[in-house]
Amino acid sequence: MARIVMKFGGTSMAGTERIRRVAGIVKRQQEAGHEVAVVVSAMAGETDRLVNFCREANALYDPAEYDVVVAAGEQVTSGLLALTLQAMGCKARSWLGWQLPIKTDNAHAKARIEDIDSEALLASMAAGEIAVIPGFQGLAPEGRVTTLGRGGSDTSAVAVAAAVKAERCDIYTDVDGVYTTDPRIVAKARKLPLVTYEEMLELASVGSKVLQTRSVSLAMKEGVRVQVLSSFIDETAPAADTLPGTMIVSDEELEGSDMERQLITGIAADKNEAKVTLTRVPDRPGAVASIFAPLAEANINVDMIIQNVAKDKGETDVTFTVPQADLARALAMLEERKEAIGYFRMISDANVAKISVVGVGMRSHAGVASTMFKTLADRGINILAISTSEIKVSVLIDADETELAVRVLHTAYGLDAAA
Ligand code: ADP
Ligand code: ASP
Ligand code: MG
Numbered sequence: 001m002a003r004i005v006m007k008f009g010g011t012s013m014a015g016t017e018r019i020r021r022v023a024g025i026v027k028r029q030q031e032a033g034h035e036v037a038v039v040v041s042a043m044a045g046e047t048d049r050l051v052n053f054c055r056e057a058n059a060l061y062d063p064a065e066y067d068v069v070v071a072a073g074e075q076v077t078s079g080l081l082a083l084t085l086q087a088m089g090c091k092a093r094s095w096l097g098w099q100l101p102i103k104t105d106n107a108h109a110k111a112r113i114e115d116i117d118s119e120a121l122l123a124s125m126a127a128g129e130i131a132v133i134p135g136f137q138g139l140a141p142e143g144r145v146t147t148l149g150r151g152g153s154d155t156s157a158v159a160v161a162a163a164v165k166a167e168r169c170d171i172y173t174d175v176d177g178v179y180t181t182d183p184r185i186v187a188k189a190r191k192l193p194l195v196t197y198e199e200m201l202e203l204a205s206v207g208s209k210v211l212q213t214r215s216v217s218l219a220m221k222e223g224v225r226v227q228v229l230s231s232f233i234d235e236t237a238p239a240a241d242t243l244p245g246t247m248i249v250s251d252e253e254l255e256g257s258d259m260e261r262q263l264i265t266g267i268a269a270d271k272n273e274a275k276v277t278l279t280r281v282p283d284r285p286g287a288v289a290s291i292f293a294p295l296a297e298a299n300i301n302v303d304m305i306i307q308n309v310a311k312d313k314g315e316t317d318v319t320f321t322v323p324q325a326d327l328a329r330a331l332a333m334l335e336e337r338k339e340a341i342g343y344f345r346m347i348s349d350a351n352v353a354k355i356s357v358v359g360v361g362m363r364s365h366a367g368v369a370s371t372m373f374k375t376l377a378d379r380g381i382n383i384l385a386i387s388t389s390e391i392k393v394s395v396l397i398d399a400d401e402t403e404l405a406v407r408v409l410h411t412a413y414g415l416d417a418a419a
Pocket of ligand 1: 010
């Protein structure tokens with residue numbers, strides 16, 4: 001007997017027919033003798049719909065009320081899955097975020113899980129009841145509902161798995177594993193049987209939305225075994241223990257496997273950033289700080305930064321990227337401080353994409369970045385900004401060239417699946 005946490009994403013939960021399928025997969029897992037907790041997302045498109053309602057109601061919405069609205073999508077699917085399981089003769093009940101509770105900080109709309117009270121959950125699972133938990137939801141210290149940021153149900157699942165010391169956290173989604181790049185963009189993408197926490201973390205953080213970044217860092221920290229696999233399997237498919245998904249593993253496990261390590265593990269694209277340029281910023285100590293300190297205070301994440309070489313008049317242009325969702329706030333804030341910062345003009349562009357190549361092999365091999373630059377140049381793709389880390393190179397390009405860029409890089413690094 002094992003304790004297993006299963007998570008189903010929005011596409012898998014979209015409608016009663018699909019929920020019935022999910023219930024079938026869950027039931028089979030229980031029949032295999034396991035204690036089961038299930039974490040569910042809202043139906044596909046539902047969270048977007050709720051977010052739009054908030055925007056329509058009040059463009060500068062209060063994040064605490066936003067959370068009240070968007071947490072509702074998961075409440076619906078958790079109740080529906082419990083009902084469906086009951087109809088199949090299983091004992092099941094839902095546990096809302098505030099009921100367990102899943103305690104978070106009070107950063108509404110992007111809350112961080114601090115603790116999960118697992119006592120009631122463990123008792124219910126031990127009694128043969130399937131625990132159904134809405135993902136994405138939490139409870140702030142002052143008693144209000146929080147949500148964990150888009151894609152947050154992955155993090156709920158990993159946190160529940162850590163809290164109940166589950167043997168495994170199976171993330172069921174609409175693709176059958178983690179690929180070298182988004183298989184919906186590149187048909188030749190290859191499925192990775194194993195990927196290390198570190199590489200998955202980097203891939204997620206640069207835009208592979210198959211797993212939320214925080215879910216990977218939490219899994220790494222807590223040593224949760226995470227497997228990504230498809231929920232679109234037929235009723236007679238083997239149990240998840242033997243399904244060919246992608247297992248997230250430690251570096252040692254990968255070394256010990258017979259999988260050959262490639263220089264590049266994967267390529268990701270992120271269209272959710274926007275570029276801001278401030279021209280003629282005074283080139284003196286403190287100038288850059290006066291731009292970025294207020295953004296940091298407002299919890300706006302700045303990613304890529306370029307400061308041009310100062311021209312003779314002691315002025316320089318500063319370019320950086322922020323999440324598109326925060327662009328309006330960032331621009332308003334910088335406009336307000338125009339005199340204090342002393343820049344001349346502010347220019348923004350949301351039609352950009354960040355393309356990143358990730359691989360631990362980069363640590364010991366030179367030339368990854370130059371291959372990237374040359375490949376893009378050969379296709380006439382202009383690079384607007386560059387950033388690197390130990391195992392990643394990212395470039396910012398025109399969003400219209402995203403698919404072409406990912407495809408040519410995938411080929412250039414030898415990642416294409418055999419035809
Ligand atoms: P869910 O609703 O199940 O949480 P998501 O839409 O959040 O599903 O994540 C799954 C999607 O992630 C896939 O449909 C795929 O388009 C996308 N994706 C992006 N990069 C990758 C990758 N490297 N491997 C697999 N899927 C990826
Ligand atoms: N429903 C939320 C979203 O769409 C959380 C999730 O599905 O992971 O972002
Ligand atoms: Mg997701």
